[in-house]
Amino acid sequence: MSRHRRLAAEVLRFFVVAQAATWVSFVLFNMLVHGLFLDRPPMPDQAILGYVVANSVGMVISYHGASRFVFPHRPPVQADGGWSAYIAINLAAMVLPLGCLAISRHVLGLDSALADNVAGNGIGLVLAFVARFYLFRRFVFRRPALPQAATESVAG
Template sequence: MSEGRRPRLGGLAAQIVKFAAVGGVGLIVDVAVFNLLLLHPMPVAAWPMVAKVVSTALAIVVNWVGNRLWTFRDRRRADAAREAVEFLIASLIGSGVSLLCLGVSHYLLNLTTTVDDNVSTNVIGLLAGSAVRFAAYRWWVFAERGDQTREAVKVTTTVAPTP
């Protein structure tokens, strides 16, 4: 291998690395918004769940854009609306795992500090939910399909007919 050339990660490994990077950006959005909302003194018992739903919704948008334009760029569909709906469904299922962890921790186990809420949803829930989301994105939302359903990402050239 010549100097200056880096080895390329192949297929699944490259997707996992890109997925993790995009997810990291989404995580920053999710955690920041979640904690900012927790600072607001709401007199509602369900406030941590409401804050998590709002922060998760924003993170889903960030993650769809990143995964569509980078992680699964060569597999994205021409029908972006359908892809977005499937991505949302897969994201909500994965996010449900995180919300379930928060709900069990906060309401069943009575671990109610900000640290407890963050560990349950942004560590335990994140790891479990990420595995679910990656599988759904790779094998459903951005699954290999025939060329007719994929968005053209290659530049095509036209050749003038010869006289």
């Protein structure tokens, strides 16, 4: 399989896992902040905190999907199975949708469910998706190094 086809397959699998985690986060966020399926939302004035809580649940789902489905051929190089790097990257990437949500709410004054979801779960997640894919592939699920003899035979 060519390098580009492998990369395209990884991107597609990453997208599938990200969609599963995103839908869980989306439903949970809208339950917490906007009362989806509830009589009253428990966090109506705490959209940023609600987003962090919902996406932390999604982060756990995405780690397991990434390690077992997206990058099973790229074992994590860290002793903790990549958890610490994965969490650090997710928290760093979460700044993108949180920033979009904060601008929408606090700069533009938009606080409807539609505005929150377009800002945080639309624009912000697209930006975070690209950042996370690159960073996970580069720092958490790296390609295993070839033994020295294999690299010499490839070079020679």
